[in-house]
Amino acid sequence: MSAERVIVANDVRKNYPGGTEGAGLNGFDLQVSAGTVVGLLGPNGAGKTTAVRILSTLLEMDSGEATIAGYDVRRQGKEVRRRIGLVGQYSAVDEILTGRQNLVMFGRLNHLSHVSAVRRAGELLERFSLAAAADQPAAKYSGGMRRRLDLAASLIVAPAVLFVDEPTTGLDPAGRLEVWSGVRDLVGAGTTVLLTTQYLEEADQLADRISMLKEGRVVAEGTPDELKAELGADWLDLELSDPADIPRVLALVGGLADGEVRVESLRVSIPVKDRTRALVEVATSLSEAKIEPEDITLRRPTLDEVFLHLTGAAVPA
Amino acid sequence: MNRLGWALADGWTIARRDLIHWRMQPGNVIFGWFFPVLMLLMFGGLLGGAMERPGGQSYYELLVPGIFALSMLFGLEGTMTAVTTDAAKGVTDRFRSLPMSSTAVVMGRCIADMLDSLVTLIVLAAAGLALGWRWHGTFLEALAAFALLLLLRFALLWVGIFIGLSIKNAQTVATVQVLIWPVGFLSSAFVATSTMPDWLGAIAQWNPISSTATAARSLFDNPDAAAASWIGDHALVAALIWPLLLITVFLPLATTRFRHLSR
Numbered sequence: 001m002s003a004e005r006v007i008v009a010n011d012v013r014k015n016y017p018g019g020t021e022g023a024g025l026n027g028f029d030l031q032v033s034a035g036t037v038v039g040l041l042g043p044n045g046a047g048k049t050t051a052v053r054i055l056s057t058l059l060e061m062d063s064g065e066a067t068i069a070g071y072d073v074r075r076q077g078k079e080v081r082r083r084i085g086l087v088g089q090y091s092a093v094d095e096i097l098t099g100r101q102n103l104v105m106f107g108r109l110n111h112l113s114h115v116s117a118v119r120r121a122g123e124l125l126e127r128f129s130l131a132a133a134a135d136q137p138a139a140k141y142s143g144g145m146r147r148r149l150d151l152a153a154s155l156i157v158a159p160a161v162l163f164v165d166e167p168t169t170g171l172d173p174a175g176r177l178e179v180w181s182g183v184r185d186l187v188g189a190g191t192t193v194l195l196t197t198q199y200l201e202e203a204d205q206l207a208d209r210i211s212m213l214k215e216g217r218v219v220a221e222g223t224p225d226e227l228k229a230e231l232g233a234d235w236l237d238l239e240l241s242d243p244a245d246i247p248r249v250l251a252l253v254g255g256l257a258d259g260e261v262r263v264e265s266l267r268v269s270i271p272v273k274d275r276t277r278a279l280v281e282v283a284t285s286l287s288e289a290k291i292e293p294e295d296i297t298l299r300r301p302t303l304d305e306v307f308l309h310l311t312g313a314a315v316p317a
Numbered sequence: 318m319n320r321l322g323w324a325l326a327d328g329w330t331i332a333r334r335d336l337i338h339w340r341m342q343p344g345n346v347i348f349g350w351f352f353p354v355l356m357l358l359m360f361g362g363l364l365g366g367a368m369e370r371p372g373g374q375s376y377y378e379l380l381v382p383g384i385f386a387l388s389m390l391f392g393l394e395g396t397m398t399a400v401t402t403d404a405a406k407g408v409t410d411r412f413r414s415l416p417m418s419s420t421a422v423v424m425g426r427c428i429a430d431m432l433d434s435l436v437t438l439i440v441l442a443a444a445g446l447a448l449g450w451r452w453h454g455t456f457l458e459a460l461a462a463f464a465l466l467l468l469l470r471f472a473l474l475w476v477g478i479f480i481g482l483s484i485k486n487a488q489t490v491a492t493v494q495v496l497i498w499p500v501g502f503l504s505s506a507f508v509a510t511s512t513m514p515d516w517l518g519a520i521a522q523w524n525p526i527s528s529t530a531t532a533a534r535s536l537f538d539n540p541d542a543a544a545a546s547w548i549g550d551h552a553l554v555a556a557l558i559w560p561l562l563l564i565t566v567f568l569p570l571a572t573t574r575f576r577h578l579s580r
Contacts, residue, residue, distance in 0.1 A: 056414050060579045078416055086414040092407035096338045108330045109415050111323070137341060153411070 006161055006192045007032035007055065012064035014050055014216075023047040025054070026216035028064070032194060032209075034160075037187050039207030040196040041307065047216040048196035049089060052165045055194070056086045069160045085154030085162040089169065091146040092153075095139040099130050099149050102138060106153045117156075124152040128182060144175025151182050155191075162186060164195045168202060180205060200304050212310050220310045227306045234275050235305070236282060238268040239295040252285045266294075324424060327417045331425025332432070335399075349395065350437050353388035354444040357381065360507060361448060368508075370540070378539045381445035382462070383506030386530035388441060389470040390501045392434050393477040394494045399426065400481025401490050404578075413578065423575055427474055434470045438463060453538035462536035465556045469529045472560035475567035482574040505530050509542040510549070522548050525559035532556035 009030040016024050023045040030051070032038045040048050053059035055066055057077040065072070071079040093102045100121050107117030125134045128148040133141060138149060147167055154162060164183065168176040183206055186193060197203050203210050204224050212220040212227070220227060238253075240246065249268055250261060256278050259271035272278035275298055286293060318326065339346040357380065365376035403409045412422045442463075452459045480493060503517070504526040510518040521527055531552035534541055541549075548555055 053410075058410055058413055058579060081414060081416040084414065086411065088407040088410055090407040092411040094334060094408060095406075096341050097334065098341075101337055105330060105334055106411075106415070109327055109412070109417055109421075111417075 004033050005031050006034045006069055007038075007067075007194060009051070009055065009066040010064055012051070012054060012066055013062045014047075014054060014059070015062055023050055024216050025050055025061070025064075028213075028216060029218055030211060032161075032192060034192055035187075035190050036208040037183070037193040037195060037206055039203035039210040040194060040213055041198070041200065041203045041210050042196075042213030043198060046213040048213055049165055050216070051213070052086075052163045052194065052196055056084055056163050057081055058086075082157075083160040085159035087147075087150050087154050087162070087164045087167060089165045091138075091143075091150045093138050093146060093149050096137055098135045098137055099125060099141070099152075100134045102149060103153060103156065107156050110157045112156070120156055124155060127185070128152045142175060143171045144178040147171065147175065147179045148182050151179070151186075155186070158189075159191065161192045161194065164193060166196055166198065168197070168199065176202075200302075200307055212307065214310065220306070228301055230306065234272055235299050235301055236270045236272050236275075236278055237295075237297045237299065238270070238282070238286075238293045240266045240268065241292070241294050245291050248289060249286070249291060252289060252291075253282055256281055272298075320418060324418045324420045327421030328424030328428055331412070331422060332428035334425070335429035335433070346433070349433070350440045353384055353391070353437060353441050356387070357384045357441065357444060357448070360384075364507075374540060375449050377445060377448045377450040379509075379534070379542055380507065381441075381448075381450040382533040382537055382539055383504075383530045383542070384445075385438060385441060385462075385466050385533055386469065386504070386526050387501045387506045388437050389434060389466050389529070390473060390497065390526055392430065392437065392470050393473045393497060395433065396426065396430050396474055396477030397481040397484075397493065398487075398490055399430075400478050401484055401487060404482065405486065409578070419575060420572075423478060423572060426478060427471075430474055430477075431467065431471065434467060438466060450539075452536075454536060458536045458538070462533040465529055465532050465536070465553075468560045469525065469556070472525075472563035472567070475564060475571045479567050479571040479574055482571065482578070500524070501526060505542040511545075519546070522546050525555075525563065528552050528555035528559050 007030060009028055012025050012028040014025045025047045028047065028051055030038070040051060042048050050059065054061045055068060055073060057073050057080050060074070067073065068080045069083045071083070073080050094105070097105065103121035103124055104114075104117045107120050108114065112120060125131045128151060130145060130149060130152070133145060138146060141149065151164075151167075167179050167183065171179065180202070183193060183195065195203070195206060207224065209221065209223055210227060211218045220230065222230065238249065240249065243266060246263060246268065250263070253261065253268070253270050256272060257270045258273045261271070262269045270278070270282070279296065279298060283296065357377075361377050361380050365380070368376040368379075370376060370379070409422065413419065452462075481490075484490060484493065503521050504524040505521055506526060510521045510527065512518075513521060528548065531541065531549060532555070535552060
């Protein structure tokens, strides 16, 4: 085992016979170094949750290999489970129990003594700013608080690897920030985190490296900057005032585009190689055609565009 | 601790979750315990007057053991709901991601539900005694009757876990719950099967609920509601065989289904 690679997946395949239960994996590969945060980014149905469930031993793969901290997820499930924490897509806490009762229960199930479980619950409630609500039923918690309780429950025994499956889906912006700060704290403490998300912003904010998933396979991998650079071109955005101008504009700038021109309501985005020349030429040709755009801007590509470029999927709002 | 020791300890930790539920939301659980009492009052009060019992005997003498058996069947609804809810909310997955034996999760459900049924029987027996029901046999025979009732509950527990793991959402649970009622009513719980049309009576006779009810009545020395038939004459044996048969079929099915959550 390489000491560096905490999560390794080689050609993992999983097929759902009916195809209804979730997206399968078609040769999923992943390598994650210790102490880093990897974002698994992809649209709904790309296989993110399937990957997490297989790596956390909840689901059996059809073929392939995967290890967590050197332990085979198929043959050494119990050893794997000793070293992982799982924050699933739903806040998997008991809603009738208080935050403290939840944590004590999960502590006991991690085979802590009653005294240690109570002490650990207290520490975690403090750390995730839940101390004030510790003795209220989890049903009364806000979405963000519940996710933090969920995070706390998966950290009772400091795991080597933490899986966080779409941690902020369905949370309001405040709840999202709360969860992000929780995840950042973990990273500070040296935990390796595999985070799945459909939100590019989230991956950009939290992940050291991003693997983009499409139809059960990783289609791109790298740091957020590398991925942005991979798309190469800068973008020239034209804000038009009249939708009737769009066809004429497209005809005029078509020759300059280094890739596919995109139109989104009144905005025409043109991928360009030579920034200045493109700007001058577009401005000139528009002026000759007597089209006055509201605005012309040049910018670097966003992760959204990388995402779209690589997955061909619509970016979730 | 060895494997079994840990499985028991973890099972108890999970069962304690339900006990905390009782404390945190006493309304729900108390309603659950008193619902069979409500049935007892409803059927006893509404229909009791119309029931002609030999020698002016109280209808409760016949009804109470029937409701005992019925409440064991209805306990199934709680098991199913709990299992489906935990699976849907990801709680089951969280348990499965912990380094404990998967037996513990099922065992926790089992311990909690058996405790719940025990309280149900105690409450119901107290209500029955207050309404004039008595056992006329020995105390040991009465204990044996309660043991048979709990055996039926234990058997149905596995049916409940199996169904609970097989269905995915709460709406389906509600549908299955409605289907449980005719299963309970088509038995000798309320009336002697001899009063039913022959074919219906025969089906009701062979209902496991009837076997346990008849066996309990005979152990309590309460009036018999079984028509003369092989299964009616061998109610004690049937009250053992039916649950054992259900366990033989559904315990492996339920545990396999639990393991196959990873498929």
